[in-house]
Amino acid sequence: MGSILRLALKGNYNRLFCTVVDNSRNIPHVPVMVNEVVKFLKLKPNEVVIDMTFGSGGHSRRILQEQPDVTVIAVDRDPLAYSFAQELAQEFPSRVVPLLGKFSDLPKLLQDNGYNRNSIDSILFDYGCSSMQFDLPHRGFSVSKNGPLDMRMDGTRDPAIPTAAEVLSNAPEEDLYKIIKYYGEEKQARKIARAIIESRYLFKKLTTTEELADLVETIVENKGDKKKHVATKTFQALRIFVNNELNEINYGLLLARHYLKIGGRLVTITFHSLEDTIVKRHLMGNVIENAANPLPLKFNSHNFNLDIQDVSKIMENNWKMLHKHVIVPSFDEVEDNNRSRSAKLRAAVKVK
Incomplete structure (x- = not known):
């Protein structure tokens, strides 16, 4: 109890936060390991790429610039990110499909836009919070x-x-x-x-x-x-x-395998061990041991269901790694963008 008394004496509980002006449009965002992402996506003309974590659109913009005939499906659960995706769609007409929703919303979102199973060429996941979420005080x-x-990625x-x-x-x-x-x-x-x-x-x-x-x-x-x-x-x-992130990551990777073509590429960027462990287990075919949520989430009511009739199919290793060791940012990138320091990139191709 002493710690609480000390805190009260400091007067910290009487502080009020100031009204925040939304200056998100001016917030710089530097995409992490963008060169490595483009390298492992190995983009080809007329491909369809899903950016599952659009954020401010740094990775998507580079993908669009790298290969003029690629279409990007820009997915994000954050309404602010969705507005950025809509702006990018105006900048690159007919090449960006903005979608608002979580990973677990993807089946309906893709169905509504005419995309079916085994129809996607590449999928990118850049997990965690984006710079704009961290830099806006009112997001919490x-x-x-x-x-x-607050901390809700979906906002209100x-x-x-x-x-x-x-x-x-x-x-x-x-x-x-x-x-x-x-x-x-x-x-x-x-x-x-x-x-x-x-x-x-x-x-x-x-x-x-x-x-x-x-x-x-x-x-x-x-x-x-x-x-x-x-x-x-x-x-x-x-x-x-709050955001049920580990279950969303687990389910999102199952969906990636569901929607990628044979030969389709998966690139993930994680920022802490909980995320990276889930990715590694998926890429090794060890999905059942993915304890995506070891807690009873009585304050979170999300339930996921994937239409897979044979559970053994989940256990099959459908992936071939595209590198031997995990990819980390260069020293120069960490110097330029401190938020990249804990990033780990993994890339794989769907083989069956």
Whole structure:
């Protein structure tokens, strides 16, 4: 309880966040490992490529510029990203198909636009948050920018998805502990969960990113990377939980195999071990052991169903790796774009 009292004495719980002006149109976004992405996609004329995580469109733009006859299906669950995709479609007429939805929405989205199974040439996944989400305080993703604890990639589009603040206000301590431990890989998850509960009942519910960051900072000592805030793992955990990211990644990779042609290429970029583990297991044909969600998600109501009649087909290894070792950013890229430092790229071709 001492940590909560110290935090209250600091006056952190009396702070108010400022109204944020949406300057997203001016936010620079640097796509990660774009040269490597183009290399492994090996684009050919008249191909159809799905950019499953469009974001600000950096990868898609490079793909369109690299091969003049390629069509890009631009998918994103974020309405702001969708608006960027619509703008890109005006810039490249008849070559961009903007689609708004999650990975799990893909079957309906593709069906509505005339694309069937085994009809796609390449699929790109660039997991995690985009720069525009981190850089806009009112989205609630950033540990360093004060704003409401939201973290919904869909924005306000789906009222069934809880905000991070709602999770912190309603989840029992044991569930908070598991969320932070498993999704944030945070060693001090137990102490953080206890502090959140103490705050909820003794002072006030956490509603802003600054309040949560300050709370974690009072109880977690930074023994590792001094450049990384001690609350980074807690923020990651909440973001993954709120957006059901691991289940979406798992399901999205099943869909990739479903829609790619034989010989179609898959390129993934991951930013932490939870994402990368799911990708590796899919590429090795070890899908059943993909514990995409080790927690009972009582605050998240997503359920996925894929029309696969024979479960053994899921276990078949349909992929051939296009490289021997995982691809990481060059030293120069990390120097120019610090957010690329933890990225890992994997590429494979569908062989059956």
